[in-house]
Amino acid sequence: MSNKGTILSIEGLKTYFHTEDGVVKAVDGITFELKKGETLGIVGESGSGKSVANLSIMRLIQEPPGEIVDGKIVFDGIDVRGLSIAEVRKIRGRRIAMIFQDPMTSLNPFLKISTQLTEVTRLHLGHTKQQARDHAIKMLKLVGISDAEQRIDSYPHEFSGGMRQRVMIAMALSCDPELLIADEPTTALDVTIQAQILELIKDLRTRMGTSVILITHDLGVVAGMTDKIIVMYAGKVFEQAPTRELFATPANPYTKGLLKSVPDPAHEQGTELYQIPGLPPDVAHLPPGCPFAERCERAEDICRKDFPPFVEVSSGHHSLCHFAREVYAESSKGLPKEEQ
Amino acid sequence: MAENVEIIKRASLWRDAWKRLLRNKLAVFGMVVLAVMVVAVIIGPAIIRWTTGFTADYVPSQIEQGDLVRSFSPSLQHPMGTDDAGRDILARVLQGGRISLMVGIISTLVSLIVGVSWGAIAGYLGGRIDNLMMRIVDIIYAIPYILIVIVLLSVFGGPNTPAIIIWLSEKFGGAGNQGLSQIFLLFFALGLVSWLTMARVVRGQILSLKNQEFVLAAKATGVSSFGIIFRHLVPNALGPVIVYATLTVPSVMLTEAFLSFLGLGVQAPYASWGSLAADGIKNIQIFPWQLIFPGVTMALTLFSLNFLGDGLRDALDPQTRKF
Secondary structure, three states: OOOOOEEEEEEEEEEEEEEOOEEEEEEEEEEEEEEOOOEEEEEEOOOOOHHHHHHHHOOOOOOOOEEEEEEEEEEOOEEHHHOOHHHHHHHEOOOEEEEOOOOOOOOOOOOOHHHHHHHHHHHHOOOOHHHHHHHHHHHHHHOOOOOHHHHOOOOHHHOOHHHHHHHHHHHHHOOOOOEEEEEOOOOOOOHHHHHHHHHHHHHHHHHHOOEEEEEEOOHHHHHOOOOEEEEEEOOEEEEEEEHHHHHHOOOOHHHHHHHHHOOOOOOOOOOOOOOOOOOOOOOOOOOOOOOOHHHOOOOOHHHHHOOOOEEEEEOOEEEEOOOHHHHHHHHHHHHHHHOO | OHHHHHHOOOOOHHHHHHHHHHHOHHHHHHHHHHHHHHHHHHHHHHHHHHHHOOOOOOOOOOOOOOOOOOOOOOOOOOOOOEOOOOOEHHHHHHHHHHHHHHHHHHHHHHHHHHHHHHHHHHHHHOHHHHHHHHHHHHHHHHOOHHHHHHHHHHHHOHHHOOHHHHHHHHHHHOOOOHHHHHHHHHHHHHHHHHHHHHHHHHHHHHHHHOOOHHHHHHHHOOOOHHHHHHHHHHHHOHHHHHHHHHHHHHHHHHHHHHHHHOOOOOOOOOOOHHHHHHHHHOOOOOOOHHHHHHHHHHHHHHHHHHHHHHHHHHHHOHHHOOO
């Protein structure tokens, strides 16, 4: 937004898993860039490689079987792939923080909240026990936990799901990181709590000026939160566009399908909800052509034979499709009718 | 509302387990017996010395009826009778209890430290290192442990005692104390053979824990492998470890008694329940109290430890919880 500098740039990142069933190309050549203060949404079905891409950024891929085969990960001018594990550890939690999907399992059930919250700051900021505790209480208040002074000595099981996710956010933000990766932060929560947590992340983002990568499979979540969206499918970026443009004029049949699958409150009762036919492909055995061809409504012979090009349909808006321009033109035409 | 929150007592995991343990009558019995035993072993010898003047090593020089028979049956003055030399058996049993319990506890601690670290590191690192570490465990497993202990005791006993053990025993018992360094050697020998199962138990726990999300979350905050293993994973595996440790204590004590019975373990002037039983068995037909009292005391202690271990397993292991 205000800052122009690039905080993170990923170029041609490939993360493969060597399994007995062959090489699983979980992330296969993705490229994107994140500016300071910006929020990026990564959307995709289960198994599309969203989480693996972000674990790769923090070098959290288990090796073996995983391996970052190729690509560049540059965080604030640092080549993350070239760092030693000890150096990566200094970035983890300090400069890049992560919030996980399931708050029920991402806190250690045996340790008090205080222990887990103070561990980060003592590790990275060199706080003393008392400093770390004060800081932790401050962070808990910041994420909206009342009675922070008493609650800090609780165990995770004494907290509800929403509160635990707040604790996770407090933990992630306690070192004031430059980049926050939120991996489906609201998937395990119910809708009201989901709204609260998203509101909290939004609020903290503006207050602390953190860049955010928000991973989700819920288009509704990214719509209100992000500046830019990446749609991933079978380890590849299928479409990349500014949020508003992606919703208004999708240039990829897959994105169109996703947008159509979002339940509409005005949906007529009794009629079936739309869904993209078929299942995501097995990424260990991908066909030579477009990985989406089998499920695509407008697939032609060329789609099954040749891998599609990454077309720039308008500035900052790319789509991986043989017919990107046609799809883009179609959705632009339909625009006045729907008026997003 | 806020006042209500204050009233609710924190039900921590340990408090829960403690409640369940108290509901188990046998475990409570075991705890009480053990507590009494520990107190008796610590202050007992001093009390006997104060009331009757006997210590474990005190040999009365003048005994009525000449020196023909020095072993008397239990009486008020000697509740457990006296042995061949006329020493008070109660005092000797209590003194021997110190050694026996110490062997049990210290060897278990050795096995705990070695086993937990070994198992946790193998389980967490996985892959080839895990394979190598666990194959070493398998190999040591395959050798009869009594054999290892006997070899260790006879190779490193006597003049070949490693410097560190001599240093330790001098530190605790004064210089030139052959008997004490033998006991220290016993601690290590027993500890070194009893960590194997502990390592396996811990490795299994760590394997099931290390793929949990909180480990990934800890990694994502920059915690080192060491921190993850010992701060995040080991506390989660503590339940089974405690249970297994309490069951290791009696088995180590039994092994010690067995070795001492054979004359390999604790040696004079020190005594343990095993060596007391060994002394007593010679006269079992004439002076049965020389065997019965050390034997019963040891059996009672081992029973109690096993009861407590079983109780702890029921209390700490969520899988066996009954609702």
